[in-house]
Amino acid sequence: MPEIFALEYPQSLGVFDKYADAQQAVDYLSDNEFPVQNCLIVGTELRQVERVTGRLTWSRVLLGGAVSGAWLGLLIGLLLSIFTDKSSFFSIVGVGLLFGVVFGIISAAMGYAATRGQRDFSSVQKVVATKYEVLVEHKHLAAGQELLAKMPGKKVDL
Structure with missing residues (x-):
């Protein structure tokens, strides 16, 4: 201490x-x-x-993964767009967003599948x-x- x-x-x-x-x-x-x-x-x-905050279903898990992945992808896309010319700004941000959504869905699905239905609820501690x-x-x-x-x-x- x-x-x-x-x-x-x-x-x-x-x-x-x-x-x-x-x-x-x-x-x-x-x-x-x-x-x-x-x-x-x-x-x-x-x-x-x-505190139990809700029930987890595949649709909620995948939607949550997509949303968190979208934020990550948007951030990465914006950071990468700083180092490119202005004409490719939207394409780089869009690709970053798309890859982020895909990554978020895959990682959320893997995490939820690993629990094998033993924790079908969300909570905060x-x-x-x-x-x-x-x-x-x-x-x-x-x-x-x-x-x-x-x-x-x-x-x-x-």
Whole structure:
């Protein structure tokens, strides 16, 4: 772990259910001239959440491959057209677009065929913390606890 994320004998100053609450506590400490450079906000109790966004079919896979390939082909065609004369601009961009679509369809089909129907859905994944702990160097623990005890509307588990 890089030095910037290291504390000397870290102690828990409080545990919060939401990141915004942990951030608010550190902001309160800062407003009261606490040395907040000695604090860390650590997300704990991590969970992986996967949101299913749709069903995959051959037509959706091939269409998605064609679209992503078209963007790649367009980019390559535009880059290549920089080094040619202006009369062949549209033909080079068009060929790049066509090859990109073909490449995109083939690569998407190969990827989908490799799953053999074991994952016929699309999704997005995210890792989220369910708790946020504010850690502080041991020498500042008592002062931090004293300040947080005075925080209006405190939402901290000490």
